[in-house]
Amino acid sequence: MNGPIRRVAAGIFLxxxxxxxxxxWYQVVRADELRDDPRNPRPALFERGKERGLIVTVDGTVLGxxxxxxxxxRSFVREYPEGEAFAHLVGYSxxxxxxxxxxxxxxxxxxxxxxxxxxxxxAALLGSDLRPKSIEVTADPELQRAAQxxxxxxxxxxxxxDPATGAVLASVSNPTFDPELLLGNDASTQWxxxxxxxxxxxxxxxxxxxxxxxxxxxxxxxAAALDTGAAGPGTTFDDPAEFQLPGSDATISxxxxxxxxxxxxxxxxxxxxxxxxxxxAQLAIQLGAVDIGITAQALGFNEDIGYEWxxxxxVWNTSELAQDPAALGQSGIGERDVRATPLHxxxxxxxxxxxxxxxxxxxxxxxxxxxxxxxxxxEVTELGRAMTSDSATTLTQMMERVVTEGxxxxxxxxxxxxxxxxxxxxxxxxxxxxxxxxFAPLEDPSIAIAVFIEGTAVSGESASGGSSAAPIASxxxxxxxxS
Amino acid sequence: MGRTSEGVTIVxxxxxxxxxxxxxxxxxxxxxxxQIGLTFVVFLIAFGTLYAAVRGFAPRATPLLIPPxxxxxxxxxxxxxxxxxxxxxxxxxxxxxxxxxxxxVLFLLSKGTTSVLRRYRNLILIVTIGLLLLPNLPSDWxxxxxxxxxxxxxxxxxxxxxxxxxxFQPAELAKLGMVIFFAAYLxxxxxxxxxxxxxxxxxxxxxxxxxxxxxxxxxxxxFILVWQRDLGASLLMFAGFVLLLYAATGSTGYLVTGGLLxxxxxxxxxxxxxxxxxxxxxxxxxxxxxxxxxxxxxxxxFALGTGSLSGAGPGLGRPDLIPNASTDFIFAAVxxxxxxxxxxxxxxxxxxxxxxxxxxxxxxxxxxxKLLAAGLTFVMAVQVFLIIGGVLRIVPLTGITxxxxxxxxxxxxxxxxxxxxxxxxxHEEAA
Numbered sequence: 001m002n003g004p005i006r007r008v009a010a011g012i013f014l015x016x017x018x019x020x021x022x023x024x025w026y027q028v029v030r031a032d033e034l035r036d037d038p039r040n041p042r043p044a045l046f047e048r049g050k051e052r053g054l055i056v057t058v059d060g061t062v063l064g065x066x067x068x069x070x071x072x073x074r075s076f077v078r079e080y081p082e083g084e085a086f087a088h089l090v091g092y093s094x095x096x097x098x099x100x101x102x103x104x105x106x107x108x109x110x111x112x113x114x115x116x117x118x119x120x121x122x123a124a125l126l127g128s129d130l131r132p133k134s135i136e137v138t139a140d141p142e143l144q145r146a147a148q149x150x151x152x153x154x155x156x157x158x159x160x161x162d163p164a165t166g167a168v169l170a171s172v173s174n175p176t177f178d179p180e181l182l183l184g185n186d187a188s189t190q191w192x193x194x195x196x197x198x199x200x201x202x203x204x205x206x207x208x209x210x211x212x213x214x215x216x217x218x219x220x221x222x223a224a225a226l227d228t229g230a231a232g233p234g235t236t237f238d239d240p241a242e243f244q245l246p247g248s249d250a251t252i253s254x255x256x257x258x259x260x261x262x263x264x265x266x267x268x269x270x271x272x273x274x275x276x277x278x279x280x281a282q283l284a285i286q287l288g289a290v291d292i293g294i295t296a297q298a299l300g301f302n303e304d305i306g307y308e309w310x311x312x313x314x315v316w317n318t319s320e321l322a323q324d325p326a327a328l329g330q331s332g333i334g335e336r337d338v339r340a341t342p343l344h345x346x347x348x349x350x351x352x353x354x355x356x357x358x359x360x361x362x363x364x365x366x367x368x369x370x371x372x373x374x375x376x377x378x379e380v381t382e383l384g385r386a387m388t389s390d391s392a393t394t395l396t397q398m399m400e401r402v403v404t405e406g407x408x409x410x411x412x413x414x415x416x417x418x419x420x421x422x423x424x425x426x427x428x429x430x431x432x433x434x435x436x437x438x439f440a441p442l443e444d445p446s447i448a449i450a451v452f453i454e455g456t457a458v459s460g461e462s463a464s465g466g467s468s469a470a471p472i473a474s475x476x477x478x479x480x481x482x483s
Numbered sequence: 484m485g486r487t488s489e490g491v492t493i494v495x496x497x498x499x500x501x502x503x504x505x506x507x508x509x510x511x512x513x514x515x516x517x518q519i520g521l522t523f524v525v526f527l528i529a530f531g532t533l534y535a536a537v538r539g540f541a542p543r544a545t546p547l548l549i550p551p552x553x554x555x556x557x558x559x560x561x562x563x564x565x566x567x568x569x570x571x572x573x574x575x576x577x578x579x580x581x582x583x584x585x586x587x588v589l590f591l592l593s594k595g596t597t598s599v600l601r602r603y604r605n606l607i608l609i610v611t612i613g614l615l616l617l618p619n620l621p622s623d624w625x626x627x628x629x630x631x632x633x634x635x636x637x638x639x640x641x642x643x644x645x646x647x648x649x650x651f652q653p654a655e656l657a658k659l660g661m662v663i664f665f666a667a668y669l670x671x672x673x674x675x676x677x678x679x680x681x682x683x684x685x686x687x688x689x690x691x692x693x694x695x696x697x698x699x700x701x702x703x704x705x706f707i708l709v710w711q712r713d714l715g716a717s718l719l720m721f722a723g724f725v726l727l728l729y730a731a732t733g734s735t736g737y738l739v740t741g742g743l744l745x746x747x748x749x750x751x752x753x754x755x756x757x758x759x760x761x762x763x764x765x766x767x768x769x770x771x772x773x774x775x776x777x778x779x780x781x782x783x784x785f786a787l788g789t790g791s792l793s794g795a796g797p798g799l800g801r802p803d804l805i806p807n808a809s810t811d812f813i814f815a816a817v818x819x820x821x822x823x824x825x826x827x828x829x830x831x832x833x834x835x836x837x838x839x840x841x842x843x844x845x846x847x848x849x850x851x852x853k854l855l856a857a858g859l860t861f862v863m864a865v866q867v868f869l870i871i872g873g874v875l876r877i878v879p880l881t882g883i884t885x886x887x888x889x890x891x892x893x894x895x896x897x898x899x900x901x902x903x904x905x906x907x908x909x910h911e912e913a914a
Binding site: 001002003004005006008009012013015016018019020022023024025026027028030031032033034035037039040041042043045046073 | 512726729730731732733770773781784785786787788789790791792800801804818822823826827830833834837841844845850853854857861864865867868871872875876877
């Protein structure tokens, strides 16, 4: 009888071998594929409920924290006490749709290392701290909230920087959203709804969208002129009512449809103060695409300016414009194909304020551990000198006149010396996009700002940088300097 | 290996179970609590009792059987604890009950020999059939013993003790009764069954008259399948019978006929019954039917794949996403948390238990004991293959428990009694 039993036994062990092949197939051969299958909820759920570090401002305002889940004491839920105003900067950490903003940039620091992998366990045994790290954000909560409120029903973005360090004092985009909506099980539905919402609140207009900078770009052209010695504040130009672009039927006129000065000659200073397109088109063609390009490049155009996440590169197309004087004339007033993010234009203002030295913007000051000890200090990264110190001083003087007697009068702050430049760029539709960039106080600038409004029916057809963006800059500079 | 090292190994396996519970605790932030100590103590008491019973009532039994069984119970237990500490608490009670019942069985068998079982085979058959019929008792009558329908299958009975309700799956014990009856019946009729043949080419066909028991067993299995919708128990009993019939007679004809009957029964069931059809669909195309029929199998496979080589770690995976993780899918749950390393270990331990069981059968001189040991081992092995094979999509999922590892009182009691009988046979044959 042992014969047949032995044969059955052989069959049984054959079956067990089949099981061994089965587990090898799923746990070894196809393991990665199965883990990454979009229908497998495990990798995403793995992050869910884990404690993450704090996101706080320098003054201790909590922007993001993990609190114990009231329904399950073993897990955590993320909370964003400052909500909408910080939605684009801080971002969210959603187990369903991933991370964004600083939550994404500092994800590996903010994540708890407890019980992740065997190598983490080894690290813990060797004395590493597995608790989540926290980050300190440079933004000022009061300024940030005020900036968000100042945009009101307008679409747009505001970025304020510390000119010397590049630290973000405020970075808002409007419309915005409640990041806590994206944390739950219905995150995908909420996400789809946000995408379908008028004005696309999910878009970060401050750092992720390129716009024509309009006349604010004249600061770059003026800097190039000063640096090369091609022109000074008193240099005179022809002052036609319309400037005929060379080799083209197109003309360029001023916003007022009048000559810049008296119809005979106008100075560079007058052109800056009154934002004269006719003069800057001439100047740009006179300087050439290459010389403007050198200054623009020094100010981070066509380059990665370095930020907590990838910012689309600002555009100044030197090689193309060198072949096309008409396009160069239009580009000299920040139109045609010139593009920059509001963050970038804030950086341009900051460079002028910082004696001509451009500094890479950043939003996080330091990473610290659960005991409060600094783990990593974010260093100030200079992009380099964008213009000579003298050029910066001269440009600042001209920009101050913009605020005291020119297009930027509404940016004035009582008792404070403010420098600025307005812009009213062609928008995507019938509505212009108002801009204002500037900085204050001139004795020792502590804030550089860019206000951008995306033209809509709310801002109106007649909106201009001077009427729509400058007052917001005034309000925020006043708030910053009085606190 | 002697009795002492067996005892040491049992203590070590109990410690390991408590350690796994501690790991789950730490992973889930519960830290050190009473569960760890309680697990160790209950393992010690349950298997210590069994160990003592073996020393008392079957001292010459193989020392190789209890340690791997403790390891399997421990591997299942930590996963049950991870999935539901409440179920784990109940499972601990069942471990104590199961070891008490196994001890009682060892004690009773020591009063005579296992041949007693052969003598009372007809009584055992009647009791077994009675057990199988119990779940068909009405669910709503006043009597404290009631049938219960769970997920469309009728395999449960409820014993209402007024202060508490106990649920039981009689099929888990009926399985043993059937094997005992088969072994006794075949031992008695072995000669006749072996010698009655017609030849058809190279295959020796059994006499039609000798096919009657086979057909009866087949009919009984189909009855379970149809009336109680218990695919697993149905297949298990028929497979156990056919394998034992083959072991007793060495006649390939029975194996072929049995295989054909199984196949035709399965095809007929697949055509006729919705619940079988759904299983087939889930088996062949789990990912195409991810939202409904295939969800459980797909989740099981995701669990295994995500577990990969070393697993997420006890308490760190998400086996709770798999429906019925603590019973039918305990293997996938274990695979997610302790990985390929763990699943291979589980398969190796089953291989060891099966080897020891078959070894007991090989060494038996008495026909009945030989067939009984073989039958018990076959049934356990088939059960392991059916359920793990179901999880791994090698066969359709039949919805039976994984011996020793799944949560379930009746299963644990049944399997511990199975172990007790094997131990006793091993003792008697070592004499």
